[in-house]
Amino acid sequence: MLLQYHRQYTENALNHIQLDAKDRREILIGCTANDLCELTNEMQTVLDSKDAIYHSFGSKPSLFLPLALFQSHFGVLASLHAMAKKEQEPPEVTKKDISSWFEFLNGVALGTIQINPTARIYEDNVSIRNLFFRCRKIEYWQIFDSKNIAEIKKRAIGMMCHLIEDAFTFSHCERNSKNEIVKFYYYPLQNMEKHKQGDHAHDSLAIELAKQCLLCVENIAKNIAYDHAPILVLSKDAQKSDGGNFA
DSSP states (O other), X not given: OOXXXXXXXXXXXXXXXXXXXXXXXXXXXXXXXXXXXXXXXXXXXXXXXXXXXXXXXXXXXXXXXXXXXXXXXXXXXXXXXXXXXXXXXXXXXXXXXXXXXXXXXXXXXHTSSOOOTTSBGGGSOSTTGGGGTTOTTOBTHHHHTXXXXXXXXXXXXXXXXXXXXHHXXXXXXXXXXXXXXXXXXXXXXXXXXXXXXXXSOOHHHHHHHHHHHHHHHHHHHTTOOOOOGGGGOXXXXXXXXXXXXXX
């Protein structure tokens, strides 16, 4: 989903709860972190040799190296965007990866999962650990773009909103009339311009998206975990991933 829509849906949800200005700001930063953090800013930092990505891997950037920079939309971390990590991936596998993010982010937001911002994710026993098998040196702060725990907890809420919003986005996955997922898409098979044109939610899906974002922020405000299961229901004939009509 385009960044302006991520901000719009998240801000609309936040308008329904009482928050101080700083917490609101951090949640809104979090709702774009999946696209703008150290793992996902794609080509924005390629020419900056001092960027933390290169420091972490200690090597020259290359599409052929397992840099987190290129694993976000194009590889094993695609579940940050509710998409498949490879062509012909079974929908159950993609769903499990996305669920791992929700489990982790719920825990961080509620404080039931406590992290050291400078610890390596792959070395910890957390639900997202196995997603980092090709990016083993990535530290938690690189997801959240912060080493401040209070900020990280709020940004985790925004990151859940981002996942909800991407899960209802037309160019990220296909849904049927029952709002069940028919297919998760694989970004590298898609035409970037076609993907961008479909990078939003349609009609009834937009209504359900807004409802789920509100439910997410309300639940966390009440110290209750957000139940993501209803937005990841697979249809009985769910298919393996491909580029869909956006190839």
